[in-house]
Amino acid sequence: MKKALLLLLQLGVVASITTGCAVNRATAHVEPGTRLSEIKTVHVKKFASDNADTDRLIADKLRSKGVNATTGADTPANKVDAVVTYVEKWMWDITMYMLELTVVIRDPKDDYPLATGNSYHTSLTRKSPKEMVDEVIDNIYKEQGQ
Template sequence: MKKALIVLLQLGMVASLVSGCAVNRATAHVEPTTRLSEIKTVHVKKFADDNADTNVLIVNKLRTKGVSATTGSDAPQTKVDAVVTYVEKWMWDITMYMLELTVVIRDPKDDYPLATGNSYHTSLTRKSPQEMVNEVIDNIYKEQGQ
């Protein structure tokens, strides 16, 4: 009886530790006046602390949506329909992994956010940076039925 109680308590402690670690959230919002189908050229502004070339992953994903995309840390060299910014957060849990990615498609004239997408995955539901980018961009376009 005492042994069974100890095992039960141990299982309860393990369950409480594990259950709080699995968070999986993906959101997207597109301004009602925004027509993503009209955005044909974008410039992805490289996040200053990006060490994983997430900007390149975003460019490549946008190209699969039929968008002509460039990237760099400076302003676009030519006129574009939108500027894409992003912020990534990384976490350590045995290995480094991308915890959160937020992508914002902005009006190049006034920096107004036209569309925003976010992906947040803790250690137990972690995704690769490519999967995070795919999830965010796909959700933004799905928000407008594309």
């Protein structure tokens, strides 16, 4: 009887260690009346604690969509069609990985959010920062049918 209980206890420990919580979430929303195809120039405002050059990844992805994109801390609001802001959250699980990325395309005149995208992947479904950026930007454009 003791051996059976010990075996069940060991199996329970192994099961709890080897199972994990895998969460994938990717969302996008474009405000009614917003035409992403009319946004030709954007400025990606660098997130203060960005150490992964996510601003450059976002700008590169937008350039692949035919948008002229600049990056940096200062926003040339009168020279762009939109300002892009983002927030990234990182997590530690053996290595650092990007847990969540939220990108917002804003009207440069009043900072109103024209489009928003989010990607959230836990450790078991983690993606590289470039893959997270690709997923978010692609989903924003897909939301508008582009």
